[in-house]
Amino acid sequence: MSNQKKLISSCTLTFKAFDHDVVMSPGKTTIWDFVTTDKRTGKKYCVYCALKMDRAKNLIKIALKKLPKDHRFVVITPQFSEQDEQAAEAGGYCITSVSVLNKFGQEMLEIKNAESANDSRSNSEEAEDHRTEMDPNEVLDVIDQALAKDKLF
DSSP states (O other): OOHHHHHHHHHHHHHHHTTEEEEEOOTTSSSSSEEEEETTTOOEEEEEEOSOHHHHHHHHHHHHHHOOTTEEEEEEESOOOHHHHHHHHHHTOEEEEHHHHHHHHHHHHHHHHHHHHHHHOSOHHHHHHTOOSSOHHHHHTHHHHHHHTSSOO
8 A cells, every 4th residue: 555545544544533424535536635524513624635745735726726615625744844834824724744633533532432431331430430531522623623723723
């Protein structure tokens, strides 16, 4: 499997962990790799996975012109510079790294596991020992906040 396909696969799994519907883009008809919709809020994102930002800049400009009005454009890359982040802010799209996305995915899986362990226990004191500090609804909003740059960007 190519590095690009591994990157796309990793990103789609993280979005799915956050209860998003993921639809892969058919062929090369679009520039983004997949479209994801938050099942709870209905927010839609067109996601482009870029191995190297220096090669992606022109494609991002084209994608922004073709972006549906009710979607937000997200670029996920292994690493990016401060200039890339400034360009994203000026261009009205989100840029994030794979490591940040994976961190959120891991946190979400840990919380889901803790919740299912809590649900299976009958003793509330035992369940209390395994609770996380975050409210489950707050956790579900983490990816939206990251992509909307409300907290992290």
